[in-house]
Every structure is written in C-alpha cells, then in structure tokens.
Amino acid sequence: xxxxxxxxxxxxxxxxxxxxxxxxxxxxxxxxxxxALPAITTIPLTIAIYASIMGPKSGLLFxxxxxxxxxxxxxxxxxxxxxxxxxxxxxxxLVPSILAGWFPGLIVNRMQQHKLSYVLSGLTTSLTxxxxxxxxxxLLFMNHAATLLRYLGNTSGSQSLLVVxxxxxxxxxxxxxxxxxxxxxxxxxxxxxxLKRVAV
Numbered sequence: 680x681x682x683x684x685x686x687x688x689x690x691x692x693x694x695x696x697x698x699x700x701x702x703x704x705x706x707x708x709x710x711x712x713x714x715a716l717p718a719i720t721t722i723p724l725t726i727a728i729y730a731s732i733m734g735p736k737s738g739l740l741f742x743x744x745x746x747x748x749x750x751x752x753x754x755x756x757x758x759x760x761x762x763x764x765x766x767x768x769x770x771x772x773l774v775p776s777i778l779a780g781w782f783p784g785l786i787v788n789r790m791q792q793h794k795l796s797y798v799l800s801g802l803t804t805s806l807t808x809x810x811x812x813x814x815x816x817x818l819l820f821m822n823h824a825a826t827l828l829r830y831l832g833n834t835s836g837s838q839s840l841l842v843v844x845x846x847x848x849x850x851x852x853x854x855x856x857x858x859x860x861x862x863x864x865x866x867x868x869x870x871x872x873x874l875k876r877v878a879v
Contacts, residue, residue: 683878687733690874694729695744701725702748709758716831717762719851720808724859724866726776727783727804731797731867732874735784742780746773760830761847765816775811779804783863792871794864801863802856809852817841 701708701722708725709718726745730738750773753766766772783800790796817840820827824840833843 686874686878687737690729690733691737691741694725694741698722698725698741698745698748702752703756711758714759716759716847717765717851718758719854721855721858723779723805723808723855724801724862726780727801727859727863728867728870730780730783730804731787731800731863732871733784734788735781738784739777739781742777743773745780746776749773749776761827764820764827764830765812768815768819770819771812771815774815775808778811779808782807794868797864797867798860800867801859801861804863805852805856805859809848809855813841813844813848813852816844 698708701720708722709720711718722745726738726742729741733741749766750769753763753772757763757766782803786800786803787796790799816827820840828840828843831843831847
C-alpha cells in the first residue's frame with residue numbers, strides 16, 4: 680500500500696510539473712494560431728492521460744489545479760483580450776477544467792479500461808472544456824456582450840454571442856478533441872500497464 684501511495688504521489692508530481700511547463704512556457708501548452716483569439720491548448724491531453732490512469736477523484740483535483748493555473752495565467756500573461764476577459768473569471772477558469780478532469784476517469788472506470796475508453800476519455804476531456812467555456816461565457820456575458828463581441832471580430836453585433844463563440848472557438852475545440860482522442864490511448868494504455876506492474 681505504501682509503495683502504491685508513493686508511486687501515485689510521484690506520478691502526480693510529474694504530471695503537475697508537465698502542466699506547469701505547458702502553462703507558463705510559450706507554445707508548449709498554448710499554441711496561438713490566430714493572434715486575436717484564444718490559443719489551441721494541448722493541456723487536455725495531459726489531463727486526459729492523468730485522469731485515465733489515476734481515476735475520477737484524482738482527475739477532478741488535477742482539473743482544479745489546471746483551472747488555478749489558467750486563472751493565474753490570465754492575470755499574469757494573458758495572450759489576448761478574449762482570454763483575459765474569459766479566464767480572469769474564476770467560474771470560466773475553474774468549472775470547465777474541473778469537469779474536464781473528472782469525466783475521463785469516470786469513463787475509463789465505467790468501461791473497465793477497455794481500449795476504446797481511452798479514446799473517449801481524450802475526446803471527452805477536450806469537448807467538456809470547450810463546451811463549458813462557451814456555455815459559461817455566453818451566460819455570464821449575456822447582458823454585456825458588446826466588448827467581447829468586438830474582440831471576437833463581430834463589430835456589427837448582428838449575431839448572438841453564443842453563435843460567435845461557437846464560430847470563433849469551435850475550430851480550436853475540434854482540433855483539440857481530435858488530437859487528444861488520438862494521442863491519449865497511445866500514451867495512457869502502455870503507461871497504465873507499466874504502472875500496474877510497478878505497483879505490484
């Protein structure tokens with residue numbers, strides 16, 4: 680039992696270090712393709728792998744850690760005005776991140792670590808993040824959307840905030856989801872096998 684606890688602590692420390700590098704070193708965790716819009720993030724891959732091998736409870740806490748780093752980044756190194764406006768709000772920073780860390784562990788556990796569960800884990804992590812960021816933003820900025828719409832490139836205000844958010848952030852979400860769904864099983868499956876052997 681003590682050996683397993685030590686192993687889990689080591690894994691958590693390693694993944695936390697990776698997440699910090701992705702967050703604060705440019706172009707590792709956040710890859711900016713369009714300067715005015717939020718960057719495509721590779722962090723859901725890290726979250727999906729960790730939650731898949733550690734379970735939903737640990738995944739939820741790791742998602743919270745991601746949300747906190749996201750909030751800190753928005754105040755210290757905002758890459759664009761949209762990211763600043765969105766992620767300086769604790770609800771938008773924390774809630775999608777926490778849920779993105781919780782769901783993949785649930786899926787892998789429910790499907791008893793079937794190979795397909797790791798694909799769905801990666802897919803769900805990215806989609807949860809994207810859907811909840813868009814949903815919470817549309818709700819929280821519903822009554823004062825003009826400034827955000829302007830930074831999103833909709834100066835006329837002819838479209839609803841939700842439509843503009845889906846258009847602006849949807850591409851990022853699709854790219855992230857495909858990438859995470861493909862790579863998660865490639866890394867998580869063999870890693871999980873190795874960890875089971877080491878823990879014995």
